[in-house]
Structure formats: structure tokens, C-alpha cells
Amino acid sequence: MKRQVRSKGARLRIVGEMTVYTAAALQTEVLAGITERTATKLLDLSEVSEMDTAGLQILLLARRHALALGRELQIVAASSAVSEVLQLLQLTTLTAAPAAEANP
Amino acid sequence: MNLDEALPGFIAESADLLREMEAALLECTAGSVTPETINLIFRSAHTIKGSAGLFGLDDIVAFVHVVETVLDGVRLNRTAMSEELIALLLSCKDHIQSLVASVGTAAPPDSTLVTRGEELLAALRQVSAIEAAGPTDATAGSPEHPGNAIGTRPSTSAQTTTDWQVLVRFSPTVLTAGMDPLGFIRYLRTFCELRRVEVLEDTLPGPESFNAETCYLGFHMDLRTSAPRSRIEGAFEFVREDCTLQITELHAEPHRDAQIPAGPSSPPPTQARPKREGAPEANVLSRSIRVDAGKLDYLITRIGELIIAAAGVSLLARRGGNSELEERTSTLAALVEQVREGALQLRMVKIGGTFDRFKRVVHDVSRELGKEISLALRGEDTELDKTVVEQIGDPLTHLVRNAIDHGIEPAEVRRARGKPAGGTITLNAFHDSGSIVIEVRDDGGGLRREKILAKALEKGLIQEDRALTDPEIFNLVFEPGFSTADSVTNLSGRGVGMDVVKRNITALRGTVGINSVAGEGTTVTVRLPLTLAIINGFQVAVGKTSFVLPLESIEECIEFSAENGHDFTNLRGHVLPFVRLRELVGTKEPAARRPSIVVVKHAGERAGIVVDALLGEFQTVIKPLGKMFRKVDYVSGSSILGTGEVALILDVPALVQQAIVRARNHAAA
Numbered sequence: 001m002k003r004q005v006r007s008k009g010a011r012l013r014i015v016g017e018m019t020v021y022t023a024a025a026l027q028t029e030v031l032a033g034i035t036e037r038t039a040t041k042l043l044d045l046s047e048v049s050e051m052d053t054a055g056l057q058i059l060l061l062a063r064r065h066a067l068a069l070g071r072e073l074q075i076v077a078a079s080s081a082v083s084e085v086l087q088l089l090q091l092t093t094l095t096a097a098p099a100a101e102a103n104p
Numbered sequence: 105m106n107l108d109e110a111l112p113g114f115i116a117e118s119a120d121l122l123r124e125m126e127a128a129l130l131e132c133t134a135g136s137v138t139p140e141t142i143n144l145i146f147r148s149a150h151t152i153k154g155s156a157g158l159f160g161l162d163d164i165v166a167f168v169h170v171v172e173t174v175l176d177g178v179r180l181n182r183t184a185m186s187e188e189l190i191a192l193l194l195s196c197k198d199h200i201q202s203l204v205a206s207v208g209t210a211a212p213p214d215s216t217l218v219t220r221g222e223e224l225l226a227a228l229r230q231v232s233a234i235e236a237a238g239p240t241d242a243t244a245g246s247p248e249h250p251g252n253a254i255g256t257r258p259s260t261s262a263q264t265t266t267d268w269q270v271l272v273r274f275s276p277t278v279l280t281a282g283m284d285p286l287g288f289i290r291y292l293r294t295f296c297e298l299r300r301v302e303v304l305e306d307t308l309p310g311p312e313s314f315n316a317e318t319c320y321l322g323f324h325m326d327l328r329t330s331a332p333r334s335r336i337e338g339a340f341e342f343v344r345e346d347c348t349l350q351i352t353e354l355h356a357e358p359h360r361d362a363q364i365p366a367g368p369s370s371p372p373p374t375q376a377r378p379k380r381e382g383a384p385e386a387n388v389l390s391r392s393i394r395v396d397a398g399k400l401d402y403l404i405t406r407i408g409e410l411i412i413a414a415a416g417v418s419l420l421a422r423r424g425g426n427s428e429l430e431e432r433t434s435t436l437a438a439l440v441e442q443v444r445e446g447a448l449q450l451r452m453v454k455i456g457g458t459f460d461r462f463k464r465v466v467h468d469v470s471r472e473l474g475k476e477i478s479l480a481l482r483g484e485d486t487e488l489d490k491t492v493v494e495q496i497g498d499p500l501t502h503l504v505r506n507a508i509d510h511g512i513e514p515a516e517v518r519r520a521r522g523k524p525a526g527g528t529i530t531l532n533a534f535h536d537s538g539s540i541v542i543e544v545r546d547d548g549g550g551l552r553r554e555k556i557l558a559k560a561l562e563k564g565l566i567q568e569d570r571a572l573t574d575p576e577i578f579n580l581v582f583e584p585g586f587s588t589a590d591s592v593t594n595l596s597g598r599g600v601g602m603d604v605v606k607r608n609i610t611a612l613r614g615t616v617g618i619n620s621v622a623g624e625g626t627t628v629t630v631r632l633p634l635t636l637a638i639i640n641g642f643q644v645a646v647g648k649t650s651f652v653l654p655l656e657s658i659e660e661c662i663e664f665s666a667e668n669g670h671d672f673t674n675l676r677g678h679v680l681p682f683v684r685l686r687e688l689v690g691t692k693e694p695a696a697r698r699p700s701i702v703v704v705k706h707a708g709e710r711a712g713i714v715v716d717a718l719l720g721e722f723q724t725v726i727k728p729l730g731k732m733f734r735k736v737d738y739v740s741g742s743s744i745l746g747t748g749e750v751a752l753i754l755d756v757p758a759l760v761q762q763a764i765v766r767a768r769n770h771a772a773a
Contacts (some may be wrong), residue, residue: 020279023316031311052284053319060305060321061314066308088289089323092302 005029007036011076013044018055018082026055030062039071046077051085113205115157116206121148123460125197130463131192134478137185144195146175150268154198158549164203167221170228171196177232179409189231191471196224226502265330266355268296273304273322275346281315291734292339296329315754326354330608359729389504399492400450407447408638408725414440415723415746433462441723444638453493455533455542456484456628461497462504464638466529469508476515476526478506483533488540494630495612496542499605503544504529506602511548511626521623523547525638536631539656551578551620578618582606613740615757617707631707631757641743643725643751644715646685647693650751652724652743653713657704664699672767673701681767682712683759688738711763714753726753738762 002024006013012033025082034041043062048055066073078086086092125148128141149172156164171193177183202217270292274285288567294300304322308314327336333351340349418433459481462556470477512527519525530545553574559581560566584603609616614632633639633654641652665673672681682701696716724743733739733752738756 020284020317027311027314027316053286053321054316056286056303057308057320060303060308060318061311064305064308065311073558085286085527088286088293088298088301089303091303092297 003029005033007033010040011036011042011044013047015047016049018045018058020052020054023054026037026058027053027061030058032067034062034066034073035069041066041071041073042076042093043073044077044100045075046079048079048082051081054090061067068069108677111159114159114568115204115207115704117155118152118200121152122197122201122204125147126194127460129194129197129346130467131282132185133187133190133467139179142175142179146172146179149200150173151583152204153251153503157469159205159207161207163221164200164207167196167225168200170225170232171200174228174231183231187471192224192227192231192469194229199224201582231428241731249438257291265328267326268329268333268336268706269326269352269354270336271322271328271350271352272340273348274319274343276318276320278319278346281345284323285321285323285343288339288343289325292325292327292336292670295331295335296327298325299328300324300326314503381772387457390676397448400490404447404451404638407444411440411444411638411723411725412744412746416515416748417728417746419746444723446690448489448638451490452487453490454484455486455493455540456481456490458497459484459533460491462500462529462531465501466508470506473508473719475508475512477512477525478528480528481532482530486535486540492540492612495608496630496632498606499616499630500531500542500544502605504531505631507544507548507626507628511546513549516639517549521549539633540632542632543627545623545631546623550622550624550626551581551618552576553622572626575617575619578620581618582616615707629707639724639726640723641703641753643719643722644685644700644713645717645719646689646715647691649689649691650745650749651685651715652722652751652753654724654753654756659703659710661699661707662703662712664701664714671763671770675703675710675712678710679767680710682714683763683766684741685754686714686716704760706757706760709760711760713759713763724751724753 004014004016004022006015012030014026014030016022063073075082128144128148130139137484138286149168153165153168153172154166174183174189174193178185178189183189199217199220201208203221206214206217234506261442272285272288278285288318302324304324305320307322308320323443329336333353336351337349340347382687413768414437415435418430418437421433466477466479507529508527512529513521518527528547530543532541532543532545534541556577557566557572560577560583561568563583565580565583566572582602582605584601608617609630609632610761612632614630616631618626619629619630620626640655642655642658644651644653662675667673671683672679674680680701680703686695686699699714699716700718701712701714703710722745726741727743729736729739729742733742737758738755739752740758741752741753745751
């Protein structure tokens with residue numbers, strides 16, 4: 001499968017589906033992307049075509065992983081598919097101030 | 105959670121809710137019956153019922169349920185919020201309060217409480233019965249104008265919706281089975297309003313054990329919908345085997361066509377912990393914590409001791425001449441002062457809470473007497489010591505009742521005098537030179553000077569030949585055994601008179617005064633010290649004895665001078681009467697060569713106190729006086745100095761009074 005995550009400086013861009021079919025691959029790539037050098041990661045989700053529960057879990061996992069490393073993860077752009085899910089679940093704070101959403 | 109441990113929390117929460125409920129009910133009497141107010145009352149009742157159910161307090165659940173049913177009728181505009189209904193609901197609120205209180209004592213329910221509950225239930229059921237019959241009669245009577253039914257507003261405002269709390273967790277395999285939990289939520293949205301959604305990610309594992317194809321999430325949703333429970337359940341039909349689903353009714357607004365149960369028959373919401381509604385507000389409130397008052401008092405006494413100890417240390421440092429030590433102790437003293445202020449601040453509460461109680465008093469009493477009276481509140485944010493607040497309630501209640509009973513005239517008399525038929529009682533609070541002033545004002549007929557004089561003569565309180573000023577005459581009402589009431593009503597005139605009020609206020613180191621203008625009304629002014637524990641004092645001396653004056657009451661200190669042998673001096677063109685502390689104390693020590701006058705102020709009056717020496721500011725921890733000193737009328741308390749010596753705290757109001765009286769007698773003579 002072709003690489004879905006592109007890391008450039010602080011920017012982490014995910015392209016294509018974020019669903020149960022791609023979740024396993026995404027998991028490794030996203031986590032690796034976060035562990036990389038920079039402290040703040042800007043997550044660009046503007047090219048995500050589809051998102052389901054599995055995709056959402058990856059997002060939550062990524063946030064938790066970043067927090068565990070003491071880094072910030074900020075969603076700076078979201079496609080309509082991503083926005084729809086975040087709005088449905090009232091998770092819009094994810095895009096605004098991820099640091100405020102501490103782990104339970 | 106241990107329920108027994110949580111019980112005090114329930115009692116405290118209920119007290120808060122009942123207070124809110126009462127406030128809202130009283131708002132309704134003021135003529136503002138808004139849907140928000142009704143909802144607030146309903147929510148209070150509902151939350152109490154929910155919590156009581158959690159503790160298995162069936163009595164409370166059963167009673168509140170009936171109250172709730174009636175309130176629901178009001179909410180759906182089926183029942184009008186009449187004066188009678190408000191009075192009934194207020195009684196119900198009192199009853200719930202008693203029920204909750206009896207939970208705290210763990211005593212068996214007493215029979216009067218049970219009887220009272222039954223009476224109220226009967227009255228409530230009657231209201232429900234009327235309301236059940238109401239709409240049908242109205243529509244039958246005027247079929248062509250169904251919208252004109254009495255007490256019914258257009259039904260567009262009445263939503264027949266229910267709030268639900270849905271808690272759902274999916275089995276780990278649901279994703280691989282080809283189902284997406286988000287889909288179910290999207291489906292719910294087609295017939296529900298998703299008021300709140302929370303993603304439960306507590307079971308989400310760390311990166312090591314995370315499996316991308318396992319479902320870890322759960323969802324917690326608050327829904328509002330007109331659809332029945334079965335439809336919500338139906339939404340999850342496809343994953344019925346693969347999820348745990350919990351649906352709880354948050355608050356029901358029963359369907360219009362549903363029969364209103366007359367008794368407690370709906371299932372209590374015990375499936376899940378009933379959420380307190382209005383979560384955002386609750387979050388704001390949770391920034392404050394409840395602390396046991398005993399702990400706070402302990403802290404204050406310890407700080408009192410700390411101040412005395414610190415004063416001792418700095419005294420030693422000064423004597424020892426160790427400048428470094430002196431510097432450190434002054435830092436310490438500054439910190440101690442800050443701690444003291446912080447600790448006292450903890451005890452400060454707004455007087456608004458006490459004032460709000462009087463809305464109820466005014467409502468009940470004016471109903472009882474058939475007088476139309478409104479209550480105006482001012483300065484509710486004024487803060488004062490918790491202990492003072494607790495102890496001022498009873499005297500104030502008496503003053504308010506008195507004002508309603510004796511102050512405000514009957515409506516006919518008021519109209520004849522060209523006043524509005526409805527009377528007004530005003531409660532006002534403000535800070536004034538180290539005291540808090542609370543005024544109870546009525547716009548009634550005022551005190552009858554002649555009647556008071558006659559009564560005072562009859563009781564032998566005054567001699568016939570004495571010329572008294574108006575304030576002096578008015579203040580006679582505070583004398584023991586004085587009452588001019590023509591008729592003994594249910595409210596006052598039972599022997600518990602103004603003298604008790606005065607005694608209670610004096611016990612708080614406060615003073616009370618009364619003034620009145622015939623035909624315009626009466627104002628009772630209560631002055632209380634801001635705190636009962638620690639004050640900023642100013643130390644003075646006569647001979648070798650130290651005295652303390654409250655710093656807030658001091659205006660200035662001037663060099664001693666007297667108008668050739670009289671007991672007053674000229675203060676920038678004004679006469680300033682003074683008292684010589686030396687004479688009061690009766691010391692035999694030789695007089696100082698350069699005495700000073702401390703100018704003090706109380707209740708707008710100024711007077712001087714002649715002392716031998718000014719010693720400066722001093723943190724004063726007030727200690728009560730021993731019985732021996734009770735009769736000494738110029739001393740209000742004692743304090744311990746850094747040296748361990750005792751200093752007496754001078755009673756400024758008494759001294760001011762004494763100086764003025766003496767100056768006047770002198771002038772008269």
C-alpha cells in the first residue's frame with residue numbers, strides 16, 4: 001500500500017481514507033510521524049476522503065501519544081468528511097485547542 | 105461510592121435546590137411567571153427526586169413526585185400559577201425541607217410531619233384533578249374557540265419532548281463485523297436533537313497494545329426527542345448483541361394526551377445516576393468548595409494565636425537591638441497580616457443570602473395579614489462575617505415582621521393618605537467606617553411619638569418632666585417590656601419585643617437605632633462590626649495601662665486642648681465633646697505632660713477620647729471579657745499584647761454616646 005502520511009517539518013498530512021481498512025497502516029505511520037523531531041505537530045486532514053470510528057480512534061490515539069510525549073497536536077485543516085464527524089461528536093475542540101482536552 | 109458518606113452532600117445539595125426553588129416561586133408572586141422560572145422550579149424538584157431515589161428515600165421521592173406532577177401541569181399551561189398554588193408550593197417546599205432534614209437526623213419520621221405531608225398531598229391532588237378536568241370543560245364549553253381555554257396558552261410553546269441520556273459501548277469486534285458506530289449516531293440525529301455528545305475514550309489503550317481494527321470507544325449522549333424510548337432502542341437494533349445500551353429518562357414532559365398519574369407510579373430514574381441538569385452551571389459552581397465551619401473557626405483561632413506570638417517575637421527583636429532580626433520579624437509580621445486578612449476573607453459571606461430569606465417572610469406575613477407588601481433589596485453584595493450573618497437572621501426577621509405588622513398601614517388608610525395601596529419594605533446594607541450597616545425601612549405611618557411617650561410614662565421608663573428629643577423617644581421602643589400594639593396579632597406583640605432585638609444585636613457588639621417621620625415611615629438602623637474575631641487596633645495608654653481602639657473608628661489624633669476647663673474642644677471650628685479616659689479608669693498615676701485626643705466616629709457622631717500616650721497600630725485578637733467586666737460600659741472586649749499583658753478594647757459607640765450626653769448636660773446646666 002502506498003504511504004498515506006506525509007511529514008514535512010511540523011506538518012503531518014494524511015491523505016485518503018481514515019477507515020477500518022487503512023487504520024492499521026495509519027497507526028504506524030501517524031505514530032512515527034509524531035515521534036519525529038519537532039515539538040508541535042500540525043495535522044493536516046484536508047485530504048482525508050472518508051473517516052469512520054476506526055479513523056477517529058487513530059486520531060484520538062495520536063493525540064494521546066503526542067500528549068504522552070509532551071507535544072502538542074493541532075488539527076490545522078480538515079476536509080468536509082472529517083469536519084462532519086467532529087461536529088457530530090461535538091469534538092470540535094480537537095481543532096481549536098487540543099492541549100485543553102487532557103486525557104481522562 | 106459509599107452512599108452514607110454521600111448523604112451530607114445530598115442534604116447540602118437539596119438545601120441549595122430548595123433555596124433556588126423558593127426564590128423562583130417568590131419571583132412568580134412578583135408577577136413574572138416565565139417558562140424559565142417554572143422550569144427552574146421543576147428542575148429543582150426533579151433533581152431532588154432523582155437524588156433521593158438514589159438513596160432509597162422513598163418518602164421524599166413519593167412526595168416530590170406529586171409536586172412535580174402539578175408543576176408539570178403548570179409547565180404545559182394546563183394549570184395557572186395562581187397565588188394559592190404558589191402558597192401551596194411554598195408549603196410543599198418547606199415540607200420537602202423538613203423531610204430532607206429528618207433524613208439527616210436518622211430519627212423515625214414524626215407523626216406531625218406525616219400528617220402534614222398527607223394534607224399537602226391531598227391539596228396537590230386536588231389541583232391535579234382540576235387541571236385534568238380543566239381543558240376538557242373549556243373546550244366543551246366553547247368548541248369553536250378552542251384556543252381560548254382558560255389558563256391555556258397556544259400549544260405551540262408547549263413541546264412534548266423528553267430528554268434522554270444514552271450510554272452506549274460497543275463490543276470490540278463491531279468494526280470487523282462491518283459496522284460503524286458513527287452510523288448509529290447519525291441515524292439518531294434524524295429524529296433526535298443531540299444536545300450533548302461525549303466520546304468515551306477511557307478504554308483506548310496505549311500505542312503498544314492498540315489494535316486499529318478493535319473498537320474501543322463508547323458514547324454518552326443527551327438527546328431530546330418527541331419519539332418514544334422504543335425508537336431510540338430501535339436505532340441500535342443491528343448491534344443489539346454487540347453493544348451495551350443504557351437509556352435513562354432525564355426529564356419527562358409527558359404527552360398531552362397521556363393521563364397524568366395521581367400517585368407515584370412512574371419509575372424512579374434509578375437506572376443510572378441521575379445527572380444533575382444544567383451541567384454548565386454546575387461546573388461553574390464546582391469552583392467553590394464546602395468547608396466545615398468548625399475547621400474554619402479553628403483556623404481563625406490559630407491565626408489569632410499566631411498574631412499574638414508574632415507580636416511577642418517582634419517585641420523581643422526590638423528590645424534586643426538586633427537589626428537583622430528586626431527586619432526579618434517585620435517581614436514575618438507583614439505575612440501574618442496577609443494570612444489574617446485572607447483567613448477572615450474566607451469567613452466573609454454576602455448578605456444577599458440572608459436578605460433572600462425575607463422574600464419568603466414578607467410573602468407569608470403579608471398574606472396572613474391581607475396586606476399588599478413588596479420587598480426591595482439593596483446592597484445584597486455587601487459582605488460580612490459568617491458568624492454575624494448567622495446571628496443577625498433572627499433579629500432582622502423580627503424587625504421585618506414588625507415593620508409589616510405595625511409599620512405598614514392597611515390599604516384603606518394608605519389610600520386615604522394618598523400613598524400607593526401596596527407598602528414597601530426596604531432592606532439595605534452597606535459598609536461604613538469598619539461596620540456594616542443594615543437598614544430596615546418601611547413606608548408606613550411612622551412611629552407615634554405621643555403614644556410612645558404615654559406608654560413610657562405609664563411603665564415608669566421616663567420621668568414626666570424630662571424633655572426628650574425625638575430620637576430619644578423613638579429609641580424607647582427598645583426598652584424591655586415596651587409594646588404599643590393595640591391588638592396582639594399572631595405575629596408580634598407576644599412579649600418578644602424590640603428589647604430582645606436590641607439585646608441580640610448588642611451581644612454581637614452592634615448597635616441599633618430607630619428613626620421615623622410621621623406619615624412617611626420608619627427606619628431601623630443596625631450597625632454591626634465586620635468581624636468578631638480580629639481587628640486592626642490602635643493602642644493608646646493612660647499611665648501604664650494600655651487600651652485598644654478599633655482603627656476603623658478613628659478619624660484622627662490631635663494634640664490636647666480644651667475650651668477653658670470644659671469637656672469639649674474646638675476642632676476646626678466645630679465643637680468636639682470628649683471624655684477623659686483617665687477619669688473613667690480612675691487611675692492614681694501622675695498625669696502625662698502632653699495628653700492627646702483621639703477623634704473617633706460612630707454613626708455619624710464625632711467625639712474625642714483624651715489619652716496620655718499614642719502607641720500605634722496593633723493587630724488585635726478580640727478575646728471575650730470575663731463576667732467581672734460585663735458591667736463596665738466603656739469596654740467591649742480584651743486583647744493580649746505581645747508582652748503578654750492584657751489590653752482592654754474600648755467600646756467606641758458607648759464612649760461617643762457618653763461624651764455627647766455629658767456635653768449636652770453641661771450645656772443645659
